[in-house]
Amino acid sequence: MLTDAIMFALNVALVVIVFSILLYYLANSKKLDELSRRILLVGFFLSVHELTFFLLNPFVYELTKTIFYMTLFYVLIYLITVNKETNKRLMEAEELGNELKRRVERRVKENIGTL
Secondary structure, three states: OHHHHHHHHHHHHHHHHHHHHHHHHHHHOOOOOHHHHHHHHHHHHHHHHHHHHHHOOHHHHHHHHHHHHHHHHHHHHHHHHHHHHHHHHHHHHHHHHHHHHHHHHHHHHHHHHHO
């Protein structure tokens, strides 16, 4: 009897948490950056996956686990893409810095030669 009440309270609490994550995601999706949006989406699907454990349905449990892994993969793809773009920009900035350094050295040599 007591365990049924605890399980019911736990289910209600988890449902409230899931819906609060969903509402936060929907309310702030325009204000958040892309990574935060994706992480909140993963949190939502993880919460849904954990809630399906109480349904005692193996198919739904595995389905939500698959959806959770897919959204996690979605986040990881974004992180890899951002990392590659950042490395590319850093290499371009380093090349521009080296070119600027060569130009400054050439100008200094030209100005010293004219004195």
